[in-house]
Amino acid sequence: MxxxxxxxxxxxxxxxxxxxxxxxxxxxxxxxxxxxxxxxxxxxxxxxxxxxxxxxxxxxxxxxxxxxxxxxxxxxxxxxxxxxxxxxxxxxxxxxxxxxxxxxxxxxxxxxxxxxxxxxEGPNHSLPLLSPMSEVAGRMAVQIGAQFLEKPYGGKGVLLGGVPGVEAAQVVIIGGGIVGANAAKMAVGLGARVTIIDRSLERLRYLADIFGSRVVTVMSNSYNIANWVRKADLLVGAVLIPGAKAPKLVSREMVETMEVGSVIVDVAIDQGGSIETVDRITTHSEPTYTQYGVIHYSVANMPGAVxxxxxxxxxxxxxxxxxxxxxxxxxxxxxxxxxxxxxxxxxxxxxxxxxxxxxxxxxx
Ligand code: NAD
Missing domain, CATH: 3.40.50.720 (NAD(P)-binding Rossmann-like Domain)
Incomplete structure (x- = not known):
């Protein structure tokens, strides 16, 4: 041919x-x-x-x-x-x-x-030619979040992994699929405290098996999400309902409870975003904007940067x-x-x- x-x-x-x-x-x-x-x-x-x-x-x-x-x-x-x-x-x-x-x-x-x-389609209705880009975006989410937490980038000046004697930053990942699991891998590797929130108990079991005590797994509901968003230095949005717009799981009020200089990376922006204050698509040349003192990153083609x-x-x-x-x-x-x-x-x-x-x- x-x-x-x-x-x-x-x-x-x-x-x-x-x-x-x-x-x-x-x-x-x-x-x-x-x-x-x-x-x-x-x-x-x-x-x-x-x-x-x-x-x-x-x-x-x-x-x-x-x-x-x-x-x-x-x-x-x-x-x-x-x-x-x-x-x-x-x-x-x-x-x-x-x-x-x-x-x-x-x-x-x-x-x-x-x-x-x-x-x-691959086995079990998986999408094998979409997964590689989710792997890339999930890993990038933490790398990018770590950078924007730095003071010169407008962040609160926190090192994700901390150092001996100083506690590590809190990473909260909503959606524990391919993007979420890859973000967790990077965050755990850097020594951050990591919480993954998902609505699938089966998926939470899997993540708990893989990561053991290195991550906290939490069932997705608005009560738990509000509780963890408040504590997040870096919040990663990684939910997907196949074929549908991403559900808005994090409300404006929840974002307001985050500390000034915290960072949100909403990877699910290509499906409309899962966080209420993520109201626009950003680009690699202008990747962030700030609301309530929180840095928002919502680039729809993250893998293009690498x-x-x-x-x-x-x-x-x-x-x-x-x-x-x-x-x-x-x-x-x-x-x-x-x-x-x-x-x-x-x-x-x-x-x-x-x-x-x-x-x-x-x-x-
Ligand atoms: P996935 O299907 O592997 O994972 C999605 C996860 O979200 C699942 O574990 C599911 O249980 C969970 N979920 C669904 N509803 C939930 C809820 N209400 N609360 C908590 N968890 C919930 O999908 P993926 O491959 O990880 O992709 C995630 C998103 O990232 C998609 O929107 C995808 O299009 C997007 N994405 C964006 C970029 C980018 O450049 N911005 C790149 C790749 C993928």
Whole structure:
């Protein structure tokens, strides 16, 4: 198969859909890999590394799209890319079609086979191509929180881990899923006092087993949340109700009880945020604002700041499916793997994923 790797054009998007290692694996399997010039530059992968791995560098984006049978990307195509696709071409990327009717329309009219990272399923309905970014964001949440707790960044001047004779800071994490567990790992590693609040008793049991006495696990209800938010030096929002807007679990009044110079990192901002005072999306260039003396961080694409790590983490998860699609052709690959079949969102001019069809108000 001829595979094309497009350079991302979204503002501040430095990730790339395939690394030199992935290029080598696909070439060794007998495929041709076309890499758009400087596609990996933002993640620290130079054209030369792709060339050495067997890839062909192309500076003509249009020609790359015309030749490729499968396009590998990271983010959904932008309007200037819509015209580049052709009938029967496979697009393998994060698609997020539900809020993007114009993109859906373009892919339907071009009869593209759109395979979305975000809906490919692993065992137990897990989402294996979303998890790597949650791992990155969870770990970053504590790193970022630690920085903004420093005085020069407006924080209260507290070191997360404390030192002998001085107590460690209190980290409170609401939502103990992938983001929450990874945030806890970092916070525990730095020596902070860590509390995880979740509504799932099963999940709390798991976290208690993993972390033992290094974390306090607490059942989620407004009484417990109010009690722990008051004590938090760093509050991390990490809840998810799949397919729904994040519930507002921390009220304005609760935030008012936090000490001046405390920090909130609401990772769940991409689903609307779980904290009432988190009322806007911030950016990497202006990541914070202050309310009630508390620093608020609500960047919706946190992994973008660590593009190299994120590219490696993402492609670790995407490459195996890319190989299956390329080796077998998409039809056989989805027949052999029902989880991969869940990734097919558009096909032959039709929407093939139920919730996307519902969001777009079209037939499924
Ligand atoms: P997950 O499904 O693994 O975990 C969510 C957890 O929230 C679950 O354990 C669930 O039991 C818990 N939860 C649900 N309702 C709750 C409630 N009322 N009280 C307490 N806990 C509750 O999800 P995840 O992968 O950890 O993702 C968490 C959020 O982070 C999602 O919104 C995701 O989109 C977001 N995210 C954001 C970024 C970013 O850059 N900002 C990056 C990655 C993920």
């Amino acid at each position: 001829i595979i094309g790797v497009a350079k991302e054009i979204k503002n501040n998007e430095n990730r790339v859909g395939l690394t030199p290692a992935g290029t080598e694996a696909l070439c060794k399997a007998g495929h041709t890999v076309l890499i758009e010039k400087n596609a990996g530059g933002g993640s620290g992968f130079q054209d030369e590394s792709y060339r050495k791995a067997g890839g062909l560098i192309m500076s003509d984006k249009k020609a790359l799209f015309a030749e490729a049978e499968m396009i590998i990307k990271v983010k959904e195509p932008l309007p200037e890319e819509y015209e580049l696709f052709h009938e029967g071409q496979i697009l393998y990327t994060y698609l997020h079609l539900a809020p993007e009717p114009a993109l859906a329309k373009a892919l339907l009219s071009k009869k593209v086979v759109g395979i979305a990272y975000e809906t490919i 593009a190299r790590t994120s590219t490696l983490a993402l492609t670790n998860a995407t490459l195996d499916y890319a190989l299956q699609i390329a080796n077998k052709g998409w039809k056989q690959a989805v027949l052999d793997h029902p989880g991969l079949a869940k990734g097919v969102n558009v096909l032959d001019g039709k929407v093939t994923y139920q919730s996307v069809a519902a969001a777009l108000n079209t037939v499924y």
